[in-house]
Amino acid sequence: MLPFTKKNIKFVSAIKKRIREDELTKLRVKHDLWYKAFEKQEGNKVWLDGKQYLMLSSNDYLGLGVDPRVREAARDALHIWGTSPTGSRFANGSRYYHQELEEQIADFLDQEACHVHSAGYLSCVASVSCFLGKGDVALVDKNVHSSLWEGLRLSMATIEKFAHNSLTSLEEELSFVFHDRKKLIVVEGVYSMEGHVCPLDKVVGLAQKYDCFLVLDDAHGFGVLGDRGHGTADFFGVEDSVDVICGSFSKSLASTGGFVAGDKELIDFLRTYSKQTIFSAAINPTQAAIASKALEIHQNEPEHLERLWQNTRRYHALLESLGLDFWESKTPAVPIVAGNKERAYFFSERLKEKGVYANLILPPGVPPGKELIRTAISASFNNEDMERIEEAVTYAAKALV
Numbered sequence: 001m002l003p004f005t006k007k008n009i010k011f012v013s014a015i016k017k018r019i020r021e022d023e024l025t026k027l028r029v030k031h032d033l034w035y036k037a038f039e040k041q042e043g044n045k046v047w048l049d050g051k052q053y054l055m056l057s058s059n060d061y062l063g064l065g066v067d068p069r070v071r072e073a074a075r076d077a078l079h080i081w082g083t084s085p086t087g088s089r090f091a092n093g094s095r096y097y098h099q100e101l102e103e104q105i106a107d108f109l110d111q112e113a114c115h116v117h118s119a120g121y122l123s124c125v126a127s128v129s130c131f132l133g134k135g136d137v138a139l140v141d142k143n144v145h146s147s148l149w150e151g152l153r154l155s156m157a158t159i160e161k162f163a164h165n166s167l168t169s170l171e172e173e174l175s176f177v178f179h180d181r182k183k184l185i186v187v188e189g190v191y192s193m194e195g196h197v198c199p200l201d202k203v204v205g206l207a208q209k210y211d212c213f214l215v216l217d218d219a220h221g222f223g224v225l226g227d228r229g230h231g232t233a234d235f236f237g238v239e240d241s242v243d244v245i246c247g248s249f250s251k252s253l254a255s256t257g258g259f260v261a262g263d264k265e266l267i268d269f270l271r272t273y274s275k276q277t278i279f280s281a282a283i284n285p286t287q288a289a290i291a292s293k294a295l296e297i298h299q300n301e302p303e304h305l306e307r308l309w310q311n312t313r314r315y316h317a318l319l320e321s322l323g324l325d326f327w328e329s330k331t332p333a334v335p336i337v338a339g340n341k342e343r344a345y346f347f348s349e350r351l352k353e354k355g356v357y358a359n360l361i362l363p364p365g366v367p368p369g370k371e372l373i374r375t376a377i378s379a380s381f382n383n384e385d386m387e388r389i390e391e392a393v394t395y396a397a398k399a400l401v
Contacts, residue, residue, distance in 0.1 A: 033345075033360055042066075044380045046357060053357035054388055056375045059192075061224050061332050062304045063380030064294040065254035077289035084284045089115075090271070093282035101288045104295060105259050108230060109222075110239040113267035116259045116291075117276065118283040120219055120248025123258030125151040126276040127215050127246035128186055130269070132157040136182045139173050139212070141165065141198070143191050148217060152186070164191075167202050174210045183212040189221030189232025193366055193374060195329025197225070201236040208241070215244045220333055223252025223298055229305045252298065255290035257283045308332055308379040311386060315377050318390050322397045327370075332377040335361070336393075337370055338400060344371040346399040354392035 012020075019025075028034065040047040043066050046055050064070055077097065087093030098116060106114040117123045124147035132138055132155035140152060142161040152159050160177070163169035170185070177183055185207050187198045200216065207214040221232035229252070233239045244262040249255040260270060270277055298304060312332045319326045325337040338344035341362050348360045351373070359374045366372060381389070 044378060044385065048357070051355070053352065053355055054385055054392075056351070056356050056389060057359040058378060059220070059251040059333075059376055060254050060378050060380065061252045061308055061376070062229075062254070062294070062298055063308075063378045064252075064297060064304065066380070067254075067294070067297060069297065070254060070290055070293045073289040073293035074286040077285040081285035083286075085282045087281060088277075088279060089282045090278040095282070095285070097285055097288050097292075098282060101292050102259070104292055106261055108295060108299070109245055109261050110230075110234070111245065111261040111263070113264040114259050114261040115267050115270055115277060116257055116283050116288065118257055118281055118287070120246075120250060120256075120258030121147040121150075122276045122280055123246045123248070123260050124148050124217055124219075125154065126270060126274040127217070127244050127260050128152055128184070129154040129276070130274040131213060131215070131244065131266070132184055133182075136184060137177050138184050138186060139170060139177075140186045141170075141188065141191075143194065144186055144188055145192070145217060145219070148186055148188075148215075157184070164194075165196055165198060167199060167206065170203070171206055171210075174206060174212070177210075183210060184215060185212045186215045187217070189216055189218035189225065189235075190331050190333060192220045192333050193335060193361065193372070194327045195331045195333040195335060196327070197221075197235075197330050198232060200232050200242070201238055204236075204238045204241040213243050214241070215246065216242045217247065218245050219248040219251055219258075220331070222247045223295075223305075224308070224332060228302070229298060249287065249291040253291040253294040255287050255294065257287045257291060304379045308377065311379065311381050312377045314386060315375075315389070318393060322394060324393075324397055324400070327372075334375045334377065335366075335372040336375060337372045339369060339371060341371045343400055344373060347396045348373050350396035350399050351392050354388070354395050356389060356392035 036048060038046040038048050044055050046053050085093040085095055101116055102114040128148055128151035134156040136157040138152050138157045138159050140161055141164055143164040160173045162173045187203055189198055218231045223229045225232050226235040233242045246260045249257040327335045327337055338347050344360055348358060351358055361372050361374045
């Protein structure tokens with residue numbers, strides 16, 4: 001790391017003073033719990049301060065991040081296309097590989113069209129900010145991702161929250177909205193902190209009953225849910241009833257970037273009005289090639305999905321046997337709820353003592369009283385890895401006694 005030299009500045013603005021005095025930032029820097037830079041990675045193992053850890057928080061659900069075919073696809077794309085299109089899709093940045101990937105994803109999701117972005121965050125922001133306007137009403141599960149909240153803020157629509165995964169709360173909020181107001185519902189397929197699955201078939205029913213446009217963020221359901229891993233809409237058999245599906249390549253597809261999929265007229269509208277689409281640089285060739293090859297492997301080799309769910313069931317059974325609160329997760333995204341920040345901290349530290357690394361999540365990332373260790377299961381875990389996880393979690397559980 002480069003040496004830090006503090007600048008000698010005489011004038012300090014009021015905003016800079018406020019920044020300097022921010023207590024949350026001071027605490028974060030003091031305790032150094034996040035923004036860890038790992039020195040090395042081999043498969044699902046990482047090294048920090050010279051010690052090896054098994055990574056138990058990665059979103060590489062299908063374990064394709066180190067597949068040699070995926071790496072080769074990235075190298076080939078770099079050789080053919082160079083490092084970057086260095087422009088937005090609207091201007092000079094569109095390439096044939098973008099169209100190929102979009103067609104591949106649209107076909108996988110049984111949608112007419114798709115647009116890919118260089119970040120999943122951009123896709124999720126665009127999926128709501130573009131289709132809403134001032135005077136419209138957005139009905140939002142209170143636990144949706146920060147990117148969706150940012151899109152809602154930019155839309156200038158009226159926002160009404162409903163209780164997490166509560167159909168009763170959603171219908172109650174819908175009943176209060178005037179009939180002539182244009183309405184949009186925002187949900188996630190799989191909620192990444194809780195591991196909960198949205199009752200999407202029932203949400204679709206309410207959307208149709210109350211004339212609502214429906215946006216589904218399926219970042220953590222894509223590649224995971226359903227017999228073929230085609231996502232939450234496929235799992236519930238409602239692919240034709242969700243208006244927009246957005247998601248990320250940094251989970252099951254082991255890349256970075258994101259997508260928005262839906263009817264062709266919706267994607268055409270997105271390309272006309274979405275600032276996130278018009279003014280952001282296009283996804284680079286290696287990102288796109290990785291996502292494309294990973295999706296191809298996923299479709300042709302169901303054993304990755306099968307192994308993911310075998311590991312997930314084994315892990316859920318372990319947590320249940322230890323009496324740990326994993327927030328009734330039904331998916332490979334598995335929180336271990338500690339209940340306060342001290343218990344969560346000591347649990348994560350005990351995992352590290354046994355060579356397992358998992359993310360510590362505190363408010364505002366979760367509600368007070370739900371402080372947790374966010375773990376995630378991967379198809380990359382072999383039996384030896386699972387035994388290592390079982391030993392570490394059993395040892396760490398004593399911190400919660």
